[in-house]
Amino acid sequence: MCRLVAITSDEYFSPVENILALETMKEGHDGSGMGLILKGLGGEFEELKDYPILSGICSKEGINKLDSYMDKIGFRLKYAWTPKTRHVKGIEARDYYFARVYDYPDVYRDRSQEDKEALLLKTRITLRKLGQDDESIIVFSFYPDIITLKEVGDPLQLGTFFGLDKSPLRAKIIFAQGRQNTNYAINLYACHPFFIQGYGTMTNGENTAFIPIREFLSSRGFPGYIGYNSDSEVFCHILHYICRRLGYPLFYYKDVITPLNDAEINMRPDSEAVRFLKMSLRPLCIDGPNCVIGFTPDGTCFMVQDAKKLRPGVVGGVAGKYGLMSEECGLDSAIPERDKSKDIFPMKYDMVIVRPGAGEVEVWNQLHG
Amino acid sequence: MEPATRLDNNHELSLHDFPYIIRWRDDRCKRCGRCTAVCPMFAIEPAVMVQRVLRSEGSLPEPKAVRRVVTIIKQSTDIGKYCTGCATCSLVCPNDAIEPEYNPRHKFIFHKNKGGHPYRRGGRRNSPGLSTLDRLRFTRISMLTDPALDAGRHEFRIRTYLGRILPAEELPVKVVGGRLEVDRKSGKFIPPVREIYPVMIGSMSIGALSPNMWEGLAMGVTYLNEVEGMPVVMCSGEGGMPRRLLKSRFIKYFIPQIASGYFGWDEIVRAIPDMIEDPCAIEIKYGQGAKPGDGGLLMAHKVLKLIAEIRGVPMGVDLPSPPTHQTKYSIEEAVAKMIQSMYMAWGFRVPVYPKISGSRTAKAVLNNLVRNPYAAALSIDGDDGGTGAAYNVSMDSMGHPIASNLRECYLDLVAQGKQNELPLIAAGGAGKRGNLAANAAALFMLGASAVSIGKYIMQAAAGCFGDEYNRCNVCNLGRCPRGITTQDPRLYRRLDPDVVAERVVEVFKSLDVELRKIFAPMGRSTELPIGMSDGISADDPAIAERLKISYVC
Numbered sequence: 001m002c003r004l005v006a007i008t009s010d011e012y013f014s015p016v017e018n019i020l021a022l023e024t025m026k027e028g029h030d031g032s033g034m035g036l037i038l039k040g041l042g043g044e045f046e047e048l049k050d051y052p053i054l055s056g057i058c059s060k061e062g063i064n065k066l067d068s069y070m071d072k073i074g075f076r077l078k079y080a081w082t083p084k085t086r087h088v089k090g091i092e093a094r095d096y097y098f099a100r101v102y103d104y105p106d107v108y109r110d111r112s113q114e115d116k117e118a119l120l121l122k123t124r125i126t127l128r129k130l131g132q133d134d135e136s137i138i139v140f141s142f143y144p145d146i147i148t149l150k151e152v153g154d155p156l157q158l159g160t161f162f163g164l165d166k167s168p169l170r171a172k173i174i175f176a177q178g179r180q181n182t183n184y185a186i187n188l189y190a191c192h193p194f195f196i197q198g199y200g201t202m203t204n205g206e207n208t209a210f211i212p213i214r215e216f217l218s219s220r221g222f223p224g225y226i227g228y229n230s231d232s233e234v235f236c237h238i239l240h241y242i243c244r245r246l247g248y249p250l251f252y253y254k255d256v257i258t259p260l261n262d263a264e265i266n267m268r269p270d271s272e273a274v275r276f277l278k279m280s281l282r283p284l285c286i287d288g289p290n291c292v293i294g295f296t297p298d299g300t301c302f303m304v305q306d307a308k309k310l311r312p313g314v315v316g317g318v319a320g321k322y323g324l325m326s327e328e329c330g331l332d333s334a335i336p337e338r339d340k341s342k343d344i345f346p347m348k349y350d351m352v353i354v355r356p357g358a359g360e361v362e363v364w365n366q367l368h369g
Numbered sequence: 370m371e372p373a374t375r376l377d378n379n380h381e382l383s384l385h386d387f388p389y390i391i392r393w394r395d396d397r398c399k400r401c402g403r404c405t406a407v408c409p410m411f412a413i414e415p416a417v418m419v420q421r422v423l424r425s426e427g428s429l430p431e432p433k434a435v436r437r438v439v440t441i442i443k444q445s446t447d448i449g450k451y452c453t454g455c456a457t458c459s460l461v462c463p464n465d466a467i468e469p470e471y472n473p474r475h476k477f478i479f480h481k482n483k484g485g486h487p488y489r490r491g492g493r494r495n496s497p498g499l500s501t502l503d504r505l506r507f508t509r510i511s512m513l514t515d516p517a518l519d520a521g522r523h524e525f526r527i528r529t530y531l532g533r534i535l536p537a538e539e540l541p542v543k544v545v546g547g548r549l550e551v552d553r554k555s556g557k558f559i560p561p562v563r564e565i566y567p568v569m570i571g572s573m574s575i576g577a578l579s580p581n582m583w584e585g586l587a588m589g590v591t592y593l594n595e596v597e598g599m600p601v602v603m604c605s606g607e608g609g610m611p612r613r614l615l616k617s618r619f620i621k622y623f624i625p626q627i628a629s630g631y632f633g634w635d636e637i638v639r640a641i642p643d644m645i646e647d648p649c650a651i652e653i654k655y656g657q658g659a660k661p662g663d664g665g666l667l668m669a670h671k672v673l674k675l676i677a678e679i680r681g682v683p684m685g686v687d688l689p690s691p692p693t694h695q696t697k698y699s700i701e702e703a704v705a706k707m708i709q710s711m712y713m714a715w716g717f718r719v720p721v722y723p724k725i726s727g728s729r730t731a732k733a734v735l736n737n738l739v740r741n742p743y744a745a746a747l748s749i750d751g752d753d754g755g756t757g758a759a760y761n762v763s764m765d766s767m768g769h770p771i772a773s774n775l776r777e778c779y780l781d782l783v784a785q786g787k788q789n790e791l792p793l794i795a796a797g798g799a800g801k802r803g804n805l806a807a808n809a810a811a812l813f814m815l816g817a818s819a820v821s822i823g824k825y826i827m828q829a830a831a832g833c834f835g836d837e838y839n840r841c842n843v844c845n846l847g848r849c850p851r852g853i854t855t856q857d858p859r860l861y862r863r864l865d866p867d868v869v870a871e872r873v874v875e876v877f878k879s880l881d882v883e884l885r886k887i888f889a890p891m892g893r894s895t896e897l898p899i900g901m902s903d904g905i906s907a908d909d910p911a912i913a914e915r916l917k918i919s920y921v922c
Contacts, residue, residue, distance in 0.1 A: 206511070206892070208509075208511065208891065208892040208893055208898075208901075209893070209896070209898065209901065210903070211900065211901055211902055211903045212788075212898070212899060212900040212901055215783045215788065215900060216786075216788065216789065219783055219784065219785070219786030219788070220786060221786060245538075246537050246538070247544065248544070248549060249544060249547050249548070249549070252549065258895070259895065259896070261526055262564065269548070270548045270549050270550065272550075272551045273540075273542045273548075273549035273550060273551055274549070276535070276540050276542060276551070277537070277540075277542075277549070279530055279534050279535075279562060280534055280535055280536060280537040280540055280789065281537055281789075282530070282534075282789055282896055282899075283788065283789050283899070283900070285895050285896040287892070287893050287894065287895040287896050287898075288892055289892070306895075307524075308518065308523075308892070308894065369548070
């Protein structure tokens with residue numbers, strides 16, 4: 001089962017911390033992929049927070065295609081970051097890994113944030129389609145203050161491969177997943193964490209209700225709800241749908257993916273609305289043994305799980321730095337100084353929330369709302 | 370030389386032309402006469418026969434031919450008195466001396482049209498083979514990558530919704546103080562929705578069913594709701610409901626049906642001011658899977674006092690329901706106006722949905738309903754459905770199987786993003802071979818929100834003899850040997866409504882366990898796996914391709 005390491009902090013830290021935590025969970029990932037999302041970027045990106053960053057991988061032909069497309073749209077390259085890759089046995093290096101910062105096309109300079117985000121999404125999808133057949137362009141995210149890195153291989157080796165141990169790359173929120181490939185093909189688009197318009201998630205456990213959820217999302221008429229090379233991508237899109245498209249507060253995500261029964265709903269102060277949600281969003285009930293760790297555009301991180309998750313994830317840390325992880329050994333590696341007796345293992349009704357700045361942990365209880 | 374008797378029996382039938390041949394054992398029969406007394410078709414009768422036997426009575430063999438007259442049980446070769454194979458004779462025989470045997474080479478259908486009247490019967494399509502539903506298997510079993518659940522201990526919620534469900538974008542909710550609140554000022558119509566058990570008892574009328582059968586079903590349904598906490602609901606069929614039930618608090622477990630004859634609706638409408646609870650829903654019948662495009666007929670001999678009272682008609686007259694609602698000219702009228710009229714009758718508090726026959730035109734109806742914000746569901750009845758009376762040709766040759774019809778409609782809703790807004794109720798053949806749970810679960814995974822059953826519950830709860838070998842199937846004649854589809858008190862007193870109710874409860878409780886035994890290994894427990902098409906596979910590539918599911922071999 002995939003291993004998950006999310007760390008949120010009030011100070012910048014290196015993704016190596018996530019990778020070392022993943023290393024302690026090594027029996028749970030099989031080298032079929034690692035994904036990293038960095039949010040709240042430091043270092044050279046700190047001054048570029050208003051500009052969208054395109055993260056991805058290109059072949060030599062792909063980068064030309066990408067450049068000509070971005071030129072055509074009017075995006076102007078402001079800054080390009082590439083990892084200083086090293087040869088590592090077993091990792092097949094691709095031509096060009098990048099995080100490129102662009103300035104918006106002139107016509108978009110004074111447009112609303114919503115318009116800008118729609119453009120970023122559309123551009124990412126077009127680039128994805130442009131390079132899909134020959135894998136000449138693979139793009140993971142195109143959004144301000146977000147960098148995504150993904151590659152097939154063992155997390156520790158990938159850390160070395162990307163030179164992260166020597167890189168000044170830092171962020172305040174970093175999500176990492178060590179993938180254990182189950183029933184889907186090894187494909188970089190299947191690698192967590194998934195991201196869409198400021199929302200990101202990573203998950204472990206198989207998604208038993210994948211097909212009805214995919215059909216529901218795909219039929220919402222929203223261009224971003226595509227992909228689904230992994231059954232876990234839907235968790236991210238559900239989050240986006242609930243919070244961004246419908247505008248509901250974050251904790252209703254829990255109500256939608258793991259709905260209460262009727263008697264339980266009656267205990268809620270907002271029972272009438274919750275009952276509507278349960279009916280109207282019935283196909284989004286995940287009904288599977290999943291632990292979801294996610295973040296929202298403001299930098300709030302959370303963990304929820306279905307009652308069928310037999311081995312819950314864990315949240316723990318110290319004021320200013322919290323980890324949300326699939327295994328406790330990862331937390332021991334990342335934040336050894338914490339009081340372990342205060343670790344939280346979210347249960348059936350819990351949503352654990354860590355606000356930006358990682359000051360404290362809140363546990364929202366679904367029964368009481 | 371002239372024969373002693375004439376041998377030109379050309380226009381008579383032999384027993385080999387009949388679908389069932391009575392096997393009677395002279396040596397076991399004690400001539401009690403019970404078999405001939407119960408035979409609903411008078412297919413057997415006591416008779417006498419001259420036998421020539423050899424006897425030897427002395428100490429030495431001295432055989433003598435003796436002629437004696439013996440009483441026997443004789444099967445009629447009159448086509449009007451054919452043996453239906455119901456085996457009521459076997460049921461009452463104290464010595465196991467008699468039983469009907471199916472004759473696969475019969476030529477019954479060639480002859481059952483005397484007087485130019487085509488063969489009419491009750492029952493279902495005579496097609497004993499595997500249905501498409503029986504060829505589907507549940508193949509996505511949770512193995513190691515996610516845990517299979519314990520069907521006996523895990524919490525399962527096997528429920529569904531009946532009613533039009535608003536898309537989330539149209540919900541009248543707003544965020545106030547970090548929480549969602551229902552916006553009372555929005556003026557938005559919120560359609561009524563019921564949470565029900567996903568297998569419901571389909572429309573069978575009082576009139577088609579005997580009072581004891583209907584009462585037994587109704588008591589069983591009420592017990593399931595009130596005692597077992599299982600919200601099983603039942604549709605009345607056309608022809609109204611007892612006034613006492615209409616005015617009781619139990620009406621909430623029932624779905625009154627309005628059909629093209631509008632029978633019983635005078636009484637229902639008059640009862641509305643006195644009703645203390647709303648019905649679960651209203652079903653508008655436009656078609657029936659067993660006899661699509663055909664009307665209904667309750668024969669005069671079934672229209673006795675109780676039926677006449679409930680339906681608001683004189684006793685002893687034929688009650689035909691036309692094939693269509695004749696006061697309506699178009700789909701706009703028939704569907705939109707009728708649905709709205711029925712909503713109005715209960716102050717827009719009761720879901721109203723149409724039921725149609727399985728048909729290649731089902732998608733057209735569906736798309737009309739999608740655009741009608743009041744349509745609460747669409748019930749599609751496939752050609753394996755049953756009926757109390759129809760022409761044999763309608764039952765055997767007309768209609769559309771439910772599996773592909775349902776799947777097409779569901780995928781059409783998916784393409785429009787409306788799959789959760791308009792629930793599809795599938796009927797017609799669920800549990801045809803007794804495996805109701807498997808058939809129902811397969812229908813859910815093909816896209817049904819609920820499944821409706823008729824024949825299955827008659828067989829399981831009341832021992833209906835009918836099957837796909839044309840056994841019994843005399844529901845239309847009012848001579849049901851089980852007392853299920855008759856208004857003759859001498860017949861229906863054989864059926865104990867308490868036992869029917871008890872069986873209904875047993876059937877649903879066991880169905881619930883079996884559904885868990887299907888859902889648990891597939892890792893599903895919280896919501897009904899509607900449209901979980903990766904969970905099922907077909908053993909035939911053509912079926913798999915048509916239903917857009919995987920093929921396994």
